[in-house]
Amino acid sequence: MFQAYDPREGKRLSLLNPEGCLADCVSALPRPSDEEVLEAYRVMVLARQADEWAVNLNRQGRMPTYVLNEGQEANSAGALLALRPDDWFVPAYRELAGMIMRGLPLHQIYLYWHGNELGSHLPRETYHMLPISVPVGSQPLHAVGLAYAERLRGSDRVVIAFMGEGATSEGDWHEALNLAGVWKSGVIFFTQNNQWAISLPAGKQTASATVAEKAFAYGFEGVQVDGNDLFAVYAAVRQAADKARAGGGPTLIEGYTYRLGAHTTSDDPRHYRVDSEVERWRALDPLLRLERYLRLRGLLRKKDVQDIKQKCLARAQAEFEQAERLNDPSLEDTFRFMFHELPQPLARQLERRRP
């Protein structure tokens, strides 16, 4: 399916150029409608504004460690746009745009980063999504298990799992891809290769030229796409999903992208990377590119851009306040979700801690 873009031959799927023009070959590939593109654009702007506001809040001391998706929005937004709302979504932690696309309210995501577990309360049949989870590379296995469960019950839902390029060095990541290959799992492994794992550049993370080509070690296809290109991401994920739904097994998609911001609000990238590199990538900003495309196509006016931005900022501010206002977890809350029923030791410990 992805033969034309074999990463072992140095090929990358790229459709929308930095000037906002679409390549011809797009006509042969799955492509979102104008409304969908506009929706994705709005989602990406909100995700960008949410990031900027969170950094601001962190400086004010109102937000603990926060993870930014700045510059990477097209990856998760494009991927989630290409999937059905009941397809499983297994995020790592840098998929804010995708989460918004999936319909998760921003205040809930903020609540999580603000340090309240309630932000991860995600009823199964509402979001079909797992919570953000920290140990890198460990989540793809859950995707493989979910896909197994769906197939066993005869459903055609597929599963997408996200991870950074750093995560591909972890043993659990390997085990996930190997199992998926053997089980022909309906899973899309989406690696956001943002060139950095905290301070480690991708070139020191692994000696393979691309992440995508690692797929062949597991007996399935891998493809590298321009991760700052909503159309390329959409086309690849949609094809991988169709294949998975038809029983064709897993695909590894590498979104070649860049982390414009710090790793988290606790990180200072000036310790390890040069500004010129960041500037080079700023020119490839996925949002700018999409904006140009929409303007060229007459789907967006100059004025709209400012308008959407401002509305999104206002929304981010309001949603954060909603999250901040919510009560802290109670003492009981820290105990009652350990098990279905509170066992003896926990009941005793809780009793003892009650004021």
Added chain:
Amino acid sequence: MFQAYDPREGKRLSLLNPEGCLADCVSALPRPSDEEVLEAYRVMVLARQADEWAVNLNRQGRMPTYVLNEGQEANSAGALLALRPDDWFVPAYRELAGMIMRGLPLHQIYLYWHGNELGSHLPRETYHMLPISVPVGSQPLHAVGLAYAERLRGSDRVVIAFMGEGATSEGDWHEALNLAGVWKSGVIFFTQNNQWAISLPAGKQTASATVAEKAFAYGFEGVQVDGNDLFAVYAAVRQAADKARAGGGPTLIEGYTYRLGAHTTSDDPRHYRVDSEVERWRALDPLLRLERYLRLRGLLRKKDVQDIKQKCLARAQAEFEQAERLNDPSLEDTFRFMFHELPQPLARQLERRRP
């Protein structure tokens, strides 16, 4: 270096055919001398006889669980023959022939399987080898660390690590190969693909067509060799070692071979595989093949074959008796190697257990 044998194109390095004839291309490749081949033959016969005798002992109740290398002898014998005696040897557990080649006395290996840890007493500068170790896939990382240590001190020793094809599914194996790729470690990863991991056939272990091609996911070369062919194994390992010594980094070698016997003496393969498969592979026996070669070249007479076999059996019997005669570990022995010095809790516990 191994371009002519790209496993992704379905190629396998094979030099000695089942009839005992060497391929022409051998002249372009490193090749052992006649004396070395004879030595390897003797080692392989001893390894085979040692296996058979151990199975016999197990049936008599004189040997706990024992792991056989029957049918796979050419892999580790050929590999160790191609290395220097001070190159590090990191075995898994199915490398009896290689251990004998390295100079480890058979009675010591027997002692280990007989259930005495003293069998693994391997002074560093005597054997340059790690003891047998059970958790599959976990040992290659030690090889990567050893190679780092050697390079840091300026030595040109290389390291060979063995594992089965089943081990390649483990996360630690992945992490070892990835680190080796990034560090350009002087390591040869040698996978004995004996087609089975206990009851799991190789085709259900991974969806990639070969183990060898997995190397490319880590940015280095992989090559598949006929593992029942001493010459092919020797040529590949020798080239990989030369490359590693010259700073060219790691190689993954897949020895395509077959486990003729049970997984261990506790296993009954009739539960999961058919005899006809075993018979097919018996015709490809590495020992038979080498015997034919040596006979054709006039290096071995018919009579010698029987002679060597009998001598080896007698030696296996004598070495086992030596191992069996040795005293059991003492109570103190089970304590004193936990730490350099016995710490308080252990000293107390030992005191309490003294009769």
Added chain:
Amino acid sequence: MSSLCLVEAVTDALAVEMEADPAVLVFGQDVGGKGGVFRATVGLQERFGEERCFDTPLSEGGIVGAAIGMAVGGLKPVVEIQFSGFTYSAFNQLANHAARLRNRSRGSLTVPMVLRTPHGGGIRAPEHHSECMEALFGHMRGLKVVIPSTPYDAKGLLIAAIRDPDPVVFLEPARIYRSVRQEVPQEAYAIPLGKARVEAEGSELTLVSYGAQMKEAREAVRQLAAKGRSVELIDLRTIYPLDAETLVASVRKTGRLLVVHEASESFGAAAEVMAAAVEGAFEHLQAPPARLTGPDVFAPLARGEHHYLIRSEQITLEAERVLAYEP
């Protein structure tokens, strides 16, 4: 009723639950065609098909990690890790995900899975095959930890574990897999997790043990009875949550406690039982609570095993020491 040994009771429990609930599935290394290295899953693949009983690649983290996803997806996976020493490779999945997903998601996602693995030594096995890791699992939080000591309990506890809405680590005493037979009901029955079992009542000493060690403990109780001593024998059965109530009630009655387990002493389960006893029954104690456990060493290979295993005579001796103590 059928007369089953412990490993057969395990197979029976798996079969009964697979029959009753199509969401239950069993997988791990060599559990399918071979029926498991201890033959605990024999016949299940034939009966329930390859989709519900199957072999996996060599991938302990993968087995547990995939099981987590399956459980979230509505299945009830029962996985086997071939030997407990290999569960270390799955600790990241077990401790960081299986145990935490309910709390992480504030109750919206749950992981009803069972991890079965052999427990303990005494089987002349290679390294890593004889681990006693119950205290590690017990300290991890979010996991229930169960060890049966009889075929009857094995079946009832495993059924309860499979039906439990949270992850359960089910440790099977390999040494006594086939050593005794017991009448076991053919139908399904669940023994509540978290409840110790007072196996024999007594008045002078509380003897606490579990798993394969119960066999030696029973023998010691007989030896002590022959000497006229009355010992209350408790089979812990569940390590977490520990049944402190039953323990404390017994120690309050007998005033003396001896805990016996094969696992290493330091930071082992005995310390927790002793702590529960001093916390709940201090004023009734007539002697220092005592433990007789494995030392802080690795289970020796076959020829050193006798230094490591605890025999009934040692328990008897230690019990007599505790009984002889005068304040």
Added chain:
Amino acid sequence: MSSLCLVEAVTDALAVEMEADPAVLVFGQDVGGKGGVFRATVGLQERFGEERCFDTPLSEGGIVGAAIGMAVGGLKPVVEIQFSGFTYSAFNQLANHAARLRNRSRGSLTVPMVLRTPHGGGIRAPEHHSECMEALFGHMRGLKVVIPSTPYDAKGLLIAAIRDPDPVVFLEPARIYRSVRQEVPQEAYAIPLGKARVEAEGSELTLVSYGAQMKEAREAVRQLAAKGRSVELIDLRTIYPLDAETLVASVRKTGRLLVVHEASESFGAAAEVMAAAVEGAFEHLQAPPARLTGPDVFAPLARGEHHYLIRSEQITLEAERVLAYEP
């Protein structure tokens, strides 16, 4: 002497040992150019070169596994695992190899390595960043486990750990990395592992703690002193091997024991300390040995942290309860 905070004392110890012994090398995620997420390795790469201080891929098992090979090969690796929750991924290497290679090879091969990782919560961090895993490491056998509570001890204990011929897990209390400064000698000095430190003598109660919790314990001792109570404060410093001698001697003197730690209660270190006390000082006990620990829950995220952390007032209250106990 220089005035250093705890994390600076760690950096200092690393630098001093790297200077003295070319076999010492330091690696882990982000320890090179960035100098570590807590900046514990800052400056080491510049000073000692990329071969002796470097960044690794995201590979905890790989870091520990490679360190084992390096150690066997004659080096003395000091590795950093970025947060302790991620050490689970290295448990297979740590428990099955690092801890066992000396015994496996009957003393012919050894693993002189140090695994450094932050310990405990209270830093408003995401999940898995606040683990207290000392009891797990303590129960694994073959590992020494150390937690300093002051800059002076941090330097001396880390130097001892690096020089130790066996693997040492060195847990660094992240919460107090920068909270206090202390005069620390510029030169190298080693504080013997396995020795608890009696920080303040007292006669009525033995208060045992370690790591970041020592800060609250010290404060509690002051509060109690203000109320006229004399408390002996012991900093455990080494979890394994536990210094039972010092503990028992103190409890024999005071007759009362309170153990405080942040780790979860069940199967935690406090149980082991209590067991040591009843085994060694039963007849001197005037009250049941007590523990005040974290509950069996996961460290909450930032907004629930206050429910989890143990404050000095709680220690004081609990100490008063123990002091008030009358047999």
